Each structure stands twice: as structure tokens, then as C-alpha cells.
Amino acid sequence: MIHTVGIDIGSGAVKTVLFRHAGDGTAEWLARRCERIRRRDPMELARQGYDEVLAEAGLAPAQVAYVATTGEGENAAFATGHFYSMTTHARGGIFLNPAARAVVDIGALNGRAIYMDERGKVLAYKMTSQCASGSGQFLENIARYLGVAVEEIGPLSRTSTNPEKVSSICAVLAETDVINMVSRGIPTADILKGIHLSMASRIAKLLKATGITRGTVLLTGGLALDEGLLAALREELVNEKITGLEAVSHPDSIYAGAIGAALWGAFRHARLAALEARAAA
Amino acid sequence: MSTPAGSRATPAAQTTTPKAVVKEDAMWLQKALINRNYHDLATARERGRKIAATFVPGNLNELLMCFDFARSLPETNALQNALRKRSGKLVMEAERDGQSEDVCTYVKADIGMFLQGEVGPTGEPLPRPDVLLLSYTGCFTFMKWFELIRHKFGGETVMLHVPYQADGRIRPAMRDYVVKQLRETVIPALERISGVKFDIDRLREYLKESQKAEEDLVAVLQTAKHRPSPIDGYFGAVYYIGPIFTAFRGTPEATEYYRVLRAEIEARLRAGKGPLTPEGDHPGEKYRLVVEGPPNWTHFRDFWKMFYDEGAVVVASTYSKVGGVYDFGFRHDPARPLESLAEYCLGCYTNLNFAQRIDMICRYMDDYRADGLLVNSIKSCNSFSAGQLLILREVEKRTGRPAAFIESDLVDPRYFSAANIRNRLESYFQMIRQKRLAAGVH
Amino acid sequence: MRLFIGIDLGSTTTKAVVLDESREVLGRGITNSRSNYDTAAAVAKHEALVAARFALFRRALGKSGALGASLDAFIAQLERDFRLEQFLEQLGDLEAECAKNVATGRFAEAATAVGAALAETFGRLREEAPSLFAAGARRKSDFFRDIAGSRYLAVAEEVAKAAGLRYELLLNVFDRSILAVENRVYGENISRNLLAALERTFAALPGTAARADQIRAPIRDVLATPLEETYVVGTGYGRARLPFSKEHIRSEILCHGLGAHVMYPGTRTVLDIGGQDTKAIQVDAHGIVESFQMNDRCAAGCGRYLGYIADEMNMGLHELGPLAMKATKTIRINSTCTVFAGAELRDRLALGERREDIMAGLHRAIVLRAMSILARSGGIRDEFTFTGGVAKNEAAVKALRELVFENYGAMTININPDSIYTGALGAATFAWRAVCEEGRVAERREAA
Amino acid sequence: MRLADIVARCEALFEDLEFRAVREWKAAHPGAKAIGYMPIYVPREIVHAAGMLPVGLFGGGDQLEVIQGDAYYQSYICRIPRSTLELGLTRRLDCLDGMLFPSICDVIRNLSGMWQILFPDKYVKYFDVPQNYDDAVGGAFYRHELASLRDDLARLAGRPVSDDDLRGSIAAYNENRRAVRDLYAFRAARPWQAPTAEVYLVLRAGCVLPVEEHTRLVRDYLAAAEATPRPKRDNARVVLTGAFCEQPPLALIKSIERAGCYIVDDDFVLVQRWLVEDVPESGDPLDALARAFLHRSTQTSSRYDEKREDKGRTLLAQVKSRGAEGVIFAAPSFCDPALLERPMLQDVLARHGIPYTAFKYAENTGQMAPIREQAGTFADSIKLWTAA
């Protein structure tokens, strides 16, 4: 039985999880943390999250076999190793939903679609390019402008009957688009739904580009909890006639990266232990 | 680039705006021609005819006719789909299939059309070509375009490499190279694929027809030298150039079309009328412009309206020369059939070097007494767009008349920002007016 | 009296300038452009008219001689007091709006706690308000949304912490209430607020109280003078949405060109960096535009870029320039994509660069882009006038001066403290011309 | 020479936007001329035979502030023409007496005309290459192009360029091609000993150094790299393709290696490896060059593939012969040649079961995080799943 920690340092939030791995390959969570960065030093927060999960589980640092970072944490001093975020999201996605064959991760700045097999091996992936009005940050800014709390976005968007699509590719110009919409008296719900649809069509495009045609798609990252986005994605998948895909979410989706890191950490730990044993023999 | 071998946004495409579109008689004729070609293509297979695809600039229509090929022009298909508001989906389809966001949208609209079940713009099927005649003239993308089609959908490519007029002239070695390719590569390949033996006299007959039509087309375009101009040399001209730049050059039908068109335009000229717009007669010529660069097809009518609403008439455009620059004297010549085909390819607008393009525009500015130059820079098209800002600067310097710059795209509706374009046009027209007022007052 | 008004409806701010018959600038007004363009235009115009009244007070009081040498100090105090009164009124409105939003029931069991926290927060805000408008105080911005917003956030965070309440709740009440308050036009209340402010001023400057009646009289006269909006011209990014007829709309290019010419008649090249566009304009000796270029559809390197940076650093726009001025070197920044501004900044911080050096790099990057647009429009000619909101930023100005010198050599560079009003000034001048000049031309034509 | 010194020298040459090496060469060779050329291929042998220094221009990199160059280009055009113009307009290229613009794409083609207008005193040639590979057709045309370049340069040099001169130059470049081939073979065999960032710098030095000196430099580097043991990392082996014109910033190349990939083949500075075999040093030299171009040159997207089956042949061969585990498509944003070619190549790889990933860059890309993430994920997936 070993313990591993996975830390996902995003551009919006730092997520930390602590796992216990039984000898039989099963694993369970012992503690988790999610801290919005809000202009603080992400490395500090990572350190803090690490200390906190250890404290919660009552473990000393020496009892942790592998500390794996992912996201932007390539050079955290206390980490054993680093995995790149699509590697970890794929693995975390499988952990949360074993039926998942693709993960869609929409973070604060970038979106990614990752196509994987049942073991979490990444088969293909696509990332949004630079000009992205479909980022989490954008949605958040607009929501603030409209006076809508983050958790309200989804429910409100679901009430929309006549969504108004945002056409601009650039987030700055899209912002102006939205302001124009407000001035034309478009209801908030329709604006939000419009943004969701734009984001969803982008995601659908990414997904299609990975080559996946059927199976479950798990939303991960901060926006996974946004039911409006999920609904919009389902609509877009129908529109785009990629009906073989079923989009789902998971309450712990935001931790997918951190979970993947912790699991891959255990995998690497075993591998390294085996190599050391061989070297010793 | 290419031309709208076609009907303008036809009534069918305007289902949402039932308002009647005003057309000249020749326009109905033109529309019938274009639709007939699509029908020809759709039924080619059952009639045992082979199909050739080729690009608008440097197209060898007369030569293809010698082998009884039905002719499909991929750029034209793309723009026809755009006029019918279908291109956005096609472009996205191609992007999903792995094409980059950055590249020419004509290619993507074409690939998208293949991916979406090969239905042509008129709704009839558009069968896969048997041969892709790659007239590699003036545009790098052409080469990749047909390689892509070949790679994905099969078919054979036949390359005709047309060297660039880097020194602003056609050197004998260039013409020889093209003629040699025609003789030794292109014609044998077309004979093999079509099973028809090449007959140079047949080619001469077609070229005779081409010559007549070219003569009339030039006459039509040059009526814009008059004040007021009876035509719009950009928005209107894209209809006029349709038949001759595509599957009809060399046919008697095209000759007839240009005869009718010329008579009609000359009648307008005699009557002192301005151009015909989709909403009827032009409200009155206030600004005369020369335009460089292709138009946007996805919002063609809105785009045009921004001009005539402000009283602007385009008197000359480079785009109406993409399928052949005829106004400086070139004609297809039955006496030198292969040589004149070679010279035609070598002389296409996008195969001209920068100095030639600038000279041509400056000449238009003078000959057509234009108030200024407008550049519509197309995201898709490096051939046209890379360096256009220098053209703008040089023309301004040489003519002393103001130039303006707008941006859009051919068939990707995402790149057409009406507010942005209107803002610039408005500023530009107000600037011309203010200058004129000042010239009067001071 | 007859007034000529220009309104520049920009993508981030809306500006208005009021001219009198002799083409003297009587007042300037500014507000943030918001979702309701009519309101933005109305608020800006209203602000400009308030300023015009102050200008008239000064004239009247100057003439009456009631204040002598203390005239300037008095007017300045009165203006601050008036702003304070307005602020308090809006604050009251905001509180009422917040209360209404809490009462909608979406806060459920938290409502009482939120209500209490709100009361506490607004209490503190009211208390500290006078200090915000004290002589010499530096405010984060001139707009109610920004001033109230930043103070509210700071105070609410403390209050929430003390009350063990989720800060997000208070944040959300604010977000949903501010829009309504911001879109209210306070036109009618000017006299009341002014008279209230007058009392504050007398209290603040006890020396003047003795002459209160002599001072009040001309002020009441001015307040009683009807201000006739003889001709209004609209311009700017949002001009198409103004409820004006076509003759009352001018392109922003013409207005910026003319405005710059009015401020500096020697101007030949104008650079305007606004919220989401950058324009380079060449004008002739009469202020007539000869050519122009704008940034293309990408909003990289425009004013909003600084806005994103300010948000990222949790600073006010006013503070960016001064920070960058402390740089000891300039970090090269290659991407001025507005959206990724924050990421770029974080990247550099992570590499261990100093904030001020990065800021200097960011400012240089913006100006570099502008330099290209200038080059595209035909270069820079003497005299060169820099206008638009970004001209208020000293670091951008410094970078510009350096780059102009490096590329074009020494030349006169004009930067007006009121440069943000250039477009509106041009528009107002067009309005004046439409009546006074063209009227005269018409008269002359008739006479001939 | 010590490895660090060699690399430092290359780095200095690479970073020098003032082209001091060219100026020094001209100072040392009074009256001799220098001729610039753009990517991807020009017959440098002819320039060399005319007693001139061919100078490869690959844009301005990420250290050049581009002002005037930007004034001529819309945002949707790649970076290299603007930074190249900037170099010209800021007089940094005054040391060049002429420019060759090979036929690679319409952007560079049009740049040739812009150059004629902006720099009317300089020799400018658009160098067309045939897309027809028949000796009698394309070959005849190309030979004519070569001959006209020779005549032009002879006129510029004020002396004829003889066949013997040409044969000598061909020999010198054959020598260089062999050295570069050895360098590539060495890196593929022991990529930890020759990091791509270094190999790249060594290649780039060949853009400004005389060919003989560059050949020595490559040999010196090889000897030094061999003699300097370095730790071997657990990296995936990849071929990088698409970066044949506008170059990625050095930091990007380093980021790819840092994220866990060894680059074992690439298409950087293709001009040095365009002709894949030695060019005959006897017989008619122009014929030899023409034939080498038509029949023994590399495949890249600015060349036409006559048959569908030809697509991707070179890339597949690279993967196989270098023992690569995957391919990274790195293309400049808005580069039509690279981006239009990519889907076809990807399809070929997919059919052969070779994994690949793709991203875009610009010569002044500043943010490496997305690049690291993509390259890193790619390396992760190769490492985690192939070793198991």
C-alpha cells in the first residue's frame, strides 16, 4: 500500500489530491483541495495544497511515495515527477468514468479534446489555438459583467429559448458583441446560451478532429460543472451529426488532472521500484 | 480567386428575402448558362462523358472541349455555394477533417463539398472528376488543392506549370516551357484519359469563338470610362465575367451572351443610365473607385449595398481580370493555338509581378477617372494579398489619390465583419467628400 | 445660450465636449461606455454640461469679483463637493438596488446575513466617501462603477471575513446591482446636488461663508440660464447606434483628425489609441484627412490590453504607467494578444522578471504595434499628435517618444491632458461649423 | 576546439542581426559581393562560383522589433516576410548586393516584387524552379533558369563564371553536404550527445559562413560532440517536420527537447540537404545541377508530387531510417505550404501506424507552455505506452 499526491496547477485554480493505492491496483481518495488562484502565486498554493492534504490524511511527507505535478507545475521543488496535462486528464477521466473514451477539458484559457483508449492511453488530442473567445475566463468575465454568479450560469442558460450566437473569434471583440446584445435587449439567458453554444461548437470541432466517433465524452476541468455547457455540447453533437458520442459530466471532474497525476505517479513509482530492484540484483 | 461563373445570389438563394431582384436580360441568360453547366456535369456520367476539373486562372477550356470533357471549376463551385450561404458549413467540415484554419477557404469549401456527399451548388450531384488539370498559374495553393483532392478522392492530376512573370514580361523560354508541357505532357494525358484524339483544327475553331467573346467583354468593361458609368466594374462585372472565365469560353453560347450583354450595356450608356443594382437603378454616381482584390461572396449583396447606398460605383477592378487580362490587347489566337494558350496562362493577373500590378491599377485610376483605390484584402489568398499594402502605398504615391483598405474573406462567413467594413468605407467616403469640399472652398 | 456638442461613443469610454458660440470649450464629460449606448451618450453629455455650468460659474464669479484670489480654490472645492454629493446619491441608489436583489429570495437562508453585511459595508463606504473626494486624493478611476466597485470589493471582503460569510455572495449582489445603477441618468438632480455641495463648500472654506449670498446669486443665475443644445454631432465606434440622423454623424477618423487640428493647428500626423482600435491619420494644414489606417480585426495591442493587464495585476488603469516608469530595463514582449495578456504576464513573472520591467515591455509592445500602423499610413510627419485614452499613460508616452525618435528623428510631439476628448472635440467643431460656418457660407451664397 | 566555444560561436552568428560575419567577409575580400537568398532552395554553387558569398536569410527571429515590416502585412500572413523586410528597411542588409527569392510560395514570390520596388538599386531575382520533372521539358526550362542566374551573376561580378569555376563549387558543396549528412546521422544515433538546439545553430552558421569554413565547423562540432559525454535521458524519438521556411524560436526547439522528445530528423535549413546525393563534379555543371534537382532532391511541400503514391515518401523514410517513434508537425502560422501538406502526410502516417502530433508557431512565439504541453503529452504517451 502506498500513497501518492497529484497536483494540477492550472491557470485558474490549483487542484491537489491524495490517493491510497492498495496492492491490487485499486485506489481511493483520501483528501482533496481546490483553490482558485485569484492573483496569488500558484507555486505557493500548490505547496499549501500539498501540506493541507497531508495534514488531512495525517501523513508525513516521507510517507508519500510519489508527488506528481501536472499543468503548469513542471518545476515544483517538492515534486517527484511531472506529467503533461493531457496525459493526466485522460487517466483521471477513466478513473472518474471507466466508460469514457474522450475527455474534454476546458480550462481558464485553453480547451482540449483528448481521445483515449480504455486504459487511459492518449490516442489523439486537439487544443484550441490562440484566439479563443471560448475560454472559461471569457465566460467568467461576461458572467460578471451580466451580474451572474458562476454557479448560476448553467441553470440560467438552460432556460434560454432563443440563444444568440457570438460570432467574433477574438475575445475582446466578442466582449463588445455581448455588450451590443445587452443594448439590443437580448435576455441574459439567451446570451449565456449563445456563448455556451459557441464554446460547444468549438469543442465539437475539436472532438471530431481527434477522430473519435463513438463512446462517452467526459467533461473535466472547471467548466464541467456548468450544466448549460453540457446541454449545449449535447445539442451541438446532434447538430454536427456525431451522434455516437454521449457527453457526460462528473461532480469531481475538476480534479481529473490531479487524479491522473496521482495515478500515473503510482504507476511510475512501481516501474522505478522494479528497475531499482533489478539494478540491486 | 475565381469568378462567379454564375448567377448572383439567385432568387432561390434568397428564400428569406422574397423581395424581387432586379436583373438585366443578359443576367437571365447568364444564369441559364451556368445552371446548364451544372446540369451537364450532373448528367455527364450517364451520357458517357468524362469530367475534368480545372482552375479559373489559366483555364484551358477550349483545350478540354477538344476532348469532350465536361468542365467543373472548383473555385466557382465554392463561390456559388457561398452565394447560397452554404459555404460556412463546408469550410468547417473541412476543418474538422484536419484542414487548418489558416489556409485558403476555397480549398476547404471544395473539400467540404466532397465530404458532404458531393452535392453541387444547384442541389444536383457533382460527380468526381476523372482528371484534375492543374493549371499551376499565379497561385501556390492550386497545387496543394488538387493534390489534396487526389489524395482523398482519387483521380489523376495533370500538371501544367506556368512560370511567374518575375521580370514583368514573358520570356521566350517561359512560353516554350509551357507549350512543350502542353504538347508533351498535357495533351497526351488528356488523350489517354478521354480516349479522344487531339485535333488542332477543332481547337482553332473554339479559339475563334473565344476571340469574339473577349472583344465584347472588353467593350462592356470599358463602358465604365464614361461618366456616369453604366456598369459596376466589380460587383456587376463578376457576373459579366462568369461565362468567359469558366466552362463557356470558346462556345457559341458564350459568344451570343456577350453580344447580348454588350448591346444591353451600350443601350444603358446611350440612355445615360448608371449601373443596375439588385435594388434597381443606381441612386447616382458620387464616388468612382478602382478595387483591387476579390470580393466577399458570403455577404455579397450586403457588401455591394454598402457601396451603392453611399453613391459609390466601382469603375474598374483587378478581380474582373483574374480569368484573363484582355483589356491591354491579348486575345486568343487561332493562328497560334498552343502559343496563345500559353500566353493566356502566363498573362493571368495573379501571375503578374508587383510592378505590373501597380502599373495596371494606376492606369485604371487614370483611364477610368477614379477618385481613389480600395483594397479588399482577402484572408484566404496570399497570391492576391501578400504585399497589397505596398501596392496601396505606391498607387497613392503615384496618383496622389487616396486609397483605403478593408479586409474580408471569400467564402468563410466568419471573416466578414459588416460593422468593421462599413466603418472604414464610411470614413473613406467622408474623407473623399471632405477633400472635395475643401478643394472647392479653399 | 447656444451650445454645440460633440459626442464620441467609444468602445470603452464615451466622451462629450461642449463648445460655445465662440468655439471656446465650455465643458468636457466622460463615462464608461456600457450596454446602453443612449445612456452612455446621455451621461457623457450630462457630465459635459455640468462642467459647462462650472465654467460659467467661474466666469460669473470672476466677473462679480466676490471671491477675488480665492476663486480657483473655491471652484475646485465646489467641484469636489459636487462629485461627492453625486457619489453619495449613487451609492444610496446602489444600496437600495442591492437590498432589492437580496430580497428576491435567491439567497434563501443567507439573506439575513447578506443583508446585514450589506448594511455594514455601505455604512463604511458612506463614512469613507468624503476622504475619496478630499483635496489631493487619488482615485482609481473617475467612473462610479470603478470607484464604488473597487472600494466595495475591498470593504466587502473584510466584512465578509469578519462575519464568516462567503465573499462570493457579496460580490454577486454587487455585480447584479451595478448595471441598473450605472444605467440611470441623474440629469434632473444637478441643481439639488449643487446647492447641497455649495453648503459643504461653505463649511469647508469658512472664509467664504460670509459672502455666501454674493456667491449664491450668480450661481443661481447660471443655473437658471437655459442651455440650448443647438447642434449635436455624434462619432466613435458606436455612432451607428446613436439615435441621430445621418447629418449628425461623422466618422471618427474625420473627428479625430479635426480635433487634433483644433488642439494643435500644426498637426500633420495623428495617432489615436483607443479601447479596441488604433488609428493613424494624416491631415493637411486645414485638418482635412488625407489618409488613414486602422488596426485590422485583431484587437491586439489596443487600450483594452492595458485593461486586461490592470485586472490581472489588480491595479487601476491609472497605476500601470507609473509602475512601468520604475523599470530599469525593458523585457521584450512579443505577443500583444489582449486575451493572452495575462498569461504572458504570468509567464514572465514565473521566469523571475520584475513587474516593472515587464510592464515597461508591455507598454513598448503596444506602441510598437501603433508604430507599424503609423508606418502603414505613411509614417510620422511633424507635428505629431497622440490622442485617445492611452495617451494618458505616461509609460506609453515615454515608449512612443523613444520609438519616434529612433525611427523618425526629433520632432514635435503633442500630447494634451485632454487628449481623450479629441474625437468629441472634432465632433463638436463639426457641430459648430454646421451652424455657424455653413450658415455663414449659405448666407454669403444668398447674398451673392 | 571546445564544444562550448563552437556552440557559442554559432550562437553569436545566429543572434547577429547586423550580419557582421558577412561584412567581415566582404572586408576581407575587397570587391567581392554577397547575395542573400530566402528559404528553401537556391543553387548556391552558382553564387559561389561567381566568387560571391551566398547568405541565407531566415527571418528576424524573436529578438527583432518589427515595425516597418508589419506595415506591409496583414495579420493573417506569416512572420518571415515582415521580419525580412524589417531587416532590409533598417539597412541591416546593406551588406548584400542582391537577393534571390526561390519559388516556395506566393508570399515569398510577391516579396520578390516588393523588394524590386523598395530596393531599386539591388539585384533581385525570383528564382523559378520547375514542377515538371522531365529532363527535356522541366529540365530544359530549369537549365535555362540556371544559365540566366549564371549570366546575371557574372555581369554583377564583372567576370565570366566558367564551367570549371562551377565544378569547383559543386565539389565544395558536395563536401559540405557530406558533413551535414554525417551530422544528421550522428544526432540520430546519439541524440543526447547532439541536442537539436545545437545542431540547429551549427546549420544556421552555414547561412552566413563561406561553405569551406562551414564544412570545417560541422566537422569540428562533430568531433567535439563525440568527445563530450552527456547524460542520456528517457526521451521519445521524433521527426520534426514543417519548419522549412519561417523558423521556430530557439526556445521552442529547446522546449520540445525539454518536454521529453529527442528530435532525430527535421527539415530545418533544407538548402543544405536539398540535394540528397553528391552532384557529379564532371561533365556539364548546369546539367548536373539540373538533374540533381529533378531526380535527386528531397521532397517538401513546395514541390509537386506527380503521383498520389509519392506523398510522404521522404517522411516515412526519415521515420524508418532514423528509428523515430513519432512525428511532430510544427508549422508556422498561416503557412500555406506546410499547412496544406500536413493533412496528407498525417494520413500517410496514420496508415502506417506512426503516431504524430501537430502545432503551429511563429518566429517570435513567446509562450512556450502550450508547446511544452503538447510535446510533453506526446512524449508521455510514447514513453508510458511503448515501454510497458
Ligand SMILES: Nc1ncnc2c1ncn2[C@@H]1O[C@H](COP(=O)(O)OP(=O)(O)O)[C@@H](O)[C@H]1O
Ligand atoms: N461551478 C462552476 N461552474 C462554471 N464554471 C466554473 C465553475 N467552477 C469553476 N469554473 C470555471 O473553471 C475555470 C477554471 O477551471 P480549471 O479547469 O481549474 O482551469 P485551469 O486548469 O486552467 O486552471 C475558471 O475559469 C472558472 O470560471
Ligand SMILES: Nc1ncnc2c1ncn2[C@@H]1O[C@H](COP(=O)(O)OP(=O)(O)O)[C@@H](O)[C@H]1O
Ligand atoms: N487614466 C488613464 N490612464 C491610463 N490609461 C487610460 C486612462 N484612461 C483610459 N485609459 C486607456 O484608454 C483606453 C480607452 O481609450 P479611449 O480613447 O477612450 O477608447 P475608446 O474611444 O475606444 O473608448 C482604455 O482602454 C485604457 O487603456
Ligand code: SF4
Ligand atoms: S489562394 Fe487565392 S488564388 Fe489561390 S485558390 Fe485561394 S483564393 Fe484562389
Ligand code: SF4
Ligand atoms: S486580440 Fe483577439 S484577435 Fe487578436 S490575437 Fe488576441 S484573441 Fe486573437
Ligand code: SF4
Ligand atoms: S512561412 Fe510558409 S507561407 Fe510564409 S513565406 Fe514561408 S513558405 Fe511561405
